[in-house]
Amino acid sequence: MKRILICFSAGCLGALANSLAVWFSGDCGFTGSMGVSMAPALTAKWLYPRIVWGGLWGLLFVMPVLNSKAISKGAVMSIFPTLFQLLVVFPHMTNQGLFGLRLGELTPLVVAAANLIWGVVAALAIKLAK
Numbered sequence: 001m002k003r004i005l006i007c008f009s010a011g012c013l014g015a016l017a018n019s020l021a022v023w024f025s026g027d028c029g030f031t032g033s034m035g036v037s038m039a040p041a042l043t044a045k046w047l048y049p050r051i052v053w054g055g056l057w058g059l060l061f062v063m064p065v066l067n068s069k070a071i072s073k074g075a076v077m078s079i080f081p082t083l084f085q086l087l088v089v090f091p092h093m094t095n096q097g098l099f100g101l102r103l104g105e106l107t108p109l110v111v112a113a114a115n116l117i118w119g120v121v122a123a124l125a126i127k128l129a130k
Contacts, residue, residue, distance in 0.1 A: 011058015
């Protein structure tokens, strides 16, 4: 039970880091300069579901795979939410097309980078909690 709670909490922390990075990138115009229309407002309505989903994705870290360095494990685990966002959320839930390409050609890169932040922060938080 302790491992599950740590992984969920670490996933939430990773999601907070991810969300702040996505918001800041949009707010300062970085994503816009890349031609990607991702500039969310930092509101509770936008942030809360992301944190909960980040915690749920954090449960992936419960699996005893890749007992390697935290950064490597976080990078590998970040592939799962990235693929889900690009192949399920964008095309089927938000109508932004496959890979979210209606938001811009570099959307997959932005999503992968944001989820890499999630994975690395979550993995490091788990390592620090041990």
